[in-house]
Amino acid sequence: MASQYYLEMQENFKNNNKSREFPAHSAKVHSVAWSCDGRRLASGSFDKTASVFVLEKDRLVKENNYRGHGDSVDQLCWHPTNPDLFVTASGDKTIRIWDVRTTKCIATVNTKGENINICWSPDGQTIAVGNKDDVVTFIDAKTHRSRAEEQFKFEVNEISWNNDNDMFFLTNGNGCINILSYPELKPIQSINAHPSNCICIKFDPTGKYFATGSADALVSLWDVEELVCVRCFSRLDWPVRTLSFSNDGKMLASASEDHFIDIAEVETGEKLWEVQCESPTFTVAWHPKRPLLAYACDDKDGKYDSNREAGTVKLFGLPNDS
Secondary structure: OOOHHHHHHHHHHHHOOEEEEEEOOOOOEEEEEEOOOOOEEEEEEOOOOEEEEEEEOOEEEEEEEEOOOOOOEEEEEEOOOOOOEEEEEEOOOEEEEEEOOOOEEEEEEEOOOOEEEEEEOOOOOEEEEEEOOOEEEEEEOOOOOEEEEEEOOOOEEEEEEOOOOOEEEEEEOOOEEEEEEOOOOOEEEEEEOOOOOEEEEEEOOOOOEEEEEEOOOOEEEEEOOOOEEEEEEOOOOOOOOEEEEOOOOOEEEEEOOOOEEEEEEOOOOOEEEEEEOOOOEEEEEEOOOOOOEEEEEOOHHHOOEOOEOOOEEEEEEEOOOO
């Protein structure tokens, strides 16, 4: 029997099944993220900039474009509780912290290598950034100085704190999830999660689960307390590039080079919906307050199609009559 939640959300998406795209950049978008209050969406692009939009009803209105990086902006994230601050990681060997109130870069922190992933600790005090040489640097968010630096002997993919801020998780190229104590950074456990490259990791807002996506095209759901795999989602055929839990923790969006985004009910693994795409999806992010999904895809067939501008961000979950 389908759950009440499942039926309600299916009904919701039947009435709110529209996707709309918004011009954001002059080249493909690598990363999208919502501010904690859901008022703004930020995007980072191969064009070396970040863009910020304000969500007005069912539209994204571009507020600003943030220039300064000398290379691609590969990932970005917002401060967990301050809706005005976000941080970008770039291949130019820096991270930059930006303030939407002044529209200025308030800090540029030089790092050792080309940065590819970044996250902000749940308590807001630390930013962790990983680079192409598998070094993770922990930066004090107030003083902008490096607190610690760890060189790993494996390919580090995505990184994340748990919601309690006392453990640090890394997904790696051998299919493992490595867990360190925080702030001590002592190894606690290494979980063999997937037979191949473990690419992405996300924690659900309730703190009950985390999910990992892998090159074997599987998404696995893990119990945070027990560190055991609860279930797998196997509807994608290509390596899972990106994951996002809905604000209530009950839906999980996952995407890949498949031309759809899978939306699963977390508790059953059932397919709740799928969002059709015309090309591979790089990044997905659920809104922190409502069932609205931001995402960005590759340029269609890699060609610059005159009516389909590269570098758009998209919203799914808009009213059919909007």
